[in-house]
Amino acid sequence: MxxxxxxxxxxxxxxxxxxxxxxxxxxxxxxxxxxxxxxxxxxxxxxxxxxxxxxxxxxxxxxxxxxxxxxxxxxxxxxxVAGFIESPKFYPGLTGRRNLQLLAGLDGAGTDRIDEVLDIVDLADRHGDKVGGYSFGMRQRLGVAASLLRDPxxxxxxxxxxxxxxxxxxxxxxxxxxxxxxxxxxxxxxxxxxxxxxxxxxxxxxxxxxxxxxxxxxxxxxxAPAQAHRITTTDNAAAELLARAQGLEVARVEDALAVRGSQERIDALVAALVGAGIALRGLSLDEAPLExxxxxxxxxxxxxxxxxxxxxxxxxxxx
Missing domain, CATH: 3.40.50.300 (P-loop containing nucleotide triphosphate hydrolases)
Structure with missing residues (x-):
């Protein structure tokens, strides 16, 4: 089964x-x-x-x-099952360890795992500091530590x-x-x-x-669609013609071109630009395919x- x-x-x-x-x-x-x-x-x-x-x-x-x-x-x-909805909340005037002790008592989970969970979330060296002095990321990790107390x-x-x-x-x-x-x-x-x-x-x-x-x-x-690149050259009009000739999707974005296609076609475009005497002033990844x-x-x-x-x-x- x-x-x-x-x-x-x-x-x-x-x-x-x-x-x-x-x-x-x-x-x-x-x-x-x-x-x-x-x-x-x-x-x-x-x-x-x-x-x-x-x-x-x-x-x-x-x-x-x-x-x-x-x-x-x-x-x-x-x-x-353990975890938190939205951001975890703690008593800011108490230390990270004391907050975990209180939560363990309320949950009936016991305090024997406090040192272990503090180490898991990389807060072992800050356990004695008041939570009010923690960064937002540290409080998020303390929330994970509190969730791990019950060994979910x-x-x-x-x-x-x-x-x-x-x-x-x-x-x-x-x-x-x-x-x-x-x-x-x-x-x-x-x-x-x-x-x-x-x-x-x-x-x-x-x-x-x-x-x-x-x-x-x-x-x-x-x-996902092909990776998009942003290209800036000394002659964007000519670069646009070359890009379309390479079978790429092209759109004008301010003073640059957004070019979408396979990496092989992008590489071929760069070589064509150089061969045509067009200087490449900028080449960067634009929007990621999954995004x-x-x-x-x-x-x-x-x-x-x-x-x-x-x-x-x-x-x-x-x-």
Missing amino acids: SEPLAVHAVDLTKTYGPLTAVDSITVQVAQGEVYGVLGPNGAGKTTFLRMLFGLVRPDSGTLEVFGRSWQRDGVGVLDG RLLVLDEPANGLDPAGIRDMRALVKRLADSGLTVLLSSHDMGEVEQICDDVTIMRTGSVVYHGPIAALREQ ALFFMLTESAPPTPIRELDTPATSGAHQ
Whole structure:
């Protein structure tokens, strides 16, 4: 008998008056994978996570966590589940360690794992500092530490990198990868395609409450448009003609050209420019392919998902 999915939501719907926050979505998260729920603000990501934690009751549909449901098992659904919705909150006048001690007492998790989780999130050397002096990224990592106190099988993180500076994003990304490597199932929401691409195995992309893509990141890459480059030369008019002759998509962007096509064709264009005596003053990557596809899906979504769910037996999750 196959192991149950970590999260199995089917036709989940939630409305608030005339607003449909989540519109009949289906999500399957296999055990041991890093799964991303991606979409712009207002897509319904946080509402979905609130339903998972029992903070919001769906109007229709079913939701199971490790084979348990709220209807059958009540709060037992959350056995082995931890995480936070939006940003974690702490007592700013208390140290990181003292905050964890209080949370462990409230949760009944015990304090024996505090040193371990502080080390996991790289806060062992700051445990005695008051949380009011922590950076935003440190507070986010302390939130992960608090979630890990109960030694969960599923960690749920709502926009864990939101509001972080580049260093904080790097640290959070590395932390999620370490947790995934330990075998923990991670379900995270994000509005950043780049963040999800680098750490997730599979993804659900949402727009205004509906699913517009569901499947592996690898399959999404296959549907992404070619990489775009921004090119500036001493003669953009001539460069545009050469680019079109190379079979590239070209658009004028201010004093440059946005050129989209395979890397081989871009290389051929650069060689043609040099051969024609046109100086190349600028060549840079513009919009990443997956980012371009994300905007295509979330700004003008098709009426049905561009890729249907795999069945549990054939999902792209790591076992």
